[in-house]
Amino acid sequence: MPKQLFLKIFFGFWFVTVAQTAAILVLPKMLDSSLKVDPKLNAYHQKVAKTLQKSTNLDKTVKRLQHKMRPPHYLKKRIIKKRGRLDSIFVVNENNIGLKGERIPKDIYLALIQLEDKPKQRYFHYKRWGVYGPYKFEHGGQTYSLFIRDFEHKHRSQILNFLKENPWIVLAIAMIISAVICGLLAWHLSRPIRSLDRSAKRLAQGDLTARADKLALRYHDEIGQLAKSFNEMADSVQSMVNGQQRLLGDISHEIRTPLTRLQLANAIHRRQFGDNEELMRIEQETETIDKMLNQLLALSRSTLADEHPFEHTDFSFFMEDIIDNARFEAHQAQVELVNTIAPSLTVSVQWDSLASAIENIIRNAIRYAKQRVDFSAYQDADNLIINIVDDGCGVDDDHLNNLFTPFYRVSTSRDRKTGGTGLGLAIAHEAVKRHKGSIVASNNEQGGLTVTISLPLTSHTRGSSN
Known part of the structure; x- marks a missing residue:
């Protein structure tokens, strides 16, 4: 595949460089040429000078030529405003004085x-007209200089002479043109790259459906090839993750059968020979494995595409059963549960997955709390903010970012002695992510852990708050 991106960059900057070089080399010549007199016009002016030279009465000849070379009709008003001073021709002597000493x-x-600075120059441009001259001629033993005003054709070189008088404008125009060309090239190249960057960030945040959009794919250069490669990579990642989750679910199902047999055999042995420490230990471990399998299945289902629909509901109503169950568990653990939920908060939820996520977090908070757990929910802009705060020992800051990783455990009081498997927070994270929300954990200044969930509110709630 030809390196089209390389060619775009190369020819873009090459064109700008050539254009600027050409402007630097050609424009000064154009400006200088604007002050040159056309050969035919110069011959005509020389003829006028010879006419003056051959005349017997110079003053009368000048007046006759002024009448003959008078400006066009549409310039008469301008001449009248100048009080007749704008004659078409003007003659000065060797001392640069007019014929009548005017x-x-x-x-x-x-x-x-x-x-004095440019003795070879024969055309001078001013704001309203131009002046040709001087054309030398002899008359009566004296040398005179003829100047001829150009009222009608001043526009021919007005722009070029203006640029010559203001070179900084030429530089500004060159810089603006080059900036526009370079800006268009940079925009053309960066636009698909920004699109790819957004897709890559979505994929990094766990959105396995993120793909390069049509904007990047329609480019037929290295950027377009990169977009296609990105989509192929994303397809592979999604396929591997989904395959891993399906394998996890299949393994959990397969392990459940021998586990059930083990539990049945243990129950029969206890009935025949009674309880002992070894059988109780076996029962405890099988219950732990069974709980872990259930959580693995829940994690697998939450990671894979779920067909359960979303439904709008009032958050207070959604939390009623969850809070009642949590109060019962808190009472058993001798922990106070304080519940504060703002009214009229409408959210779109997958009932089972979000309920399971919040239950897991509240259950963890009760398990590790010393005396109290605070549950609060309120509106912040367009989001529902949920805080679950316990007064336990908290978690080292180094472990906070990994709390939502499956099977991740910390070597503090939050260990297997509390009955955890390291999957509850991972399941909660997947459920919250499916609701297009976020979940973070932080330590409290007074001790303990705060888990904060942010969920988008429905348009009904946002409209009522406004």
């Missing part, structure tokens, strides 16, 4: 000054 007009005076 004051030299400003434009002619400026042309004479510029001639």
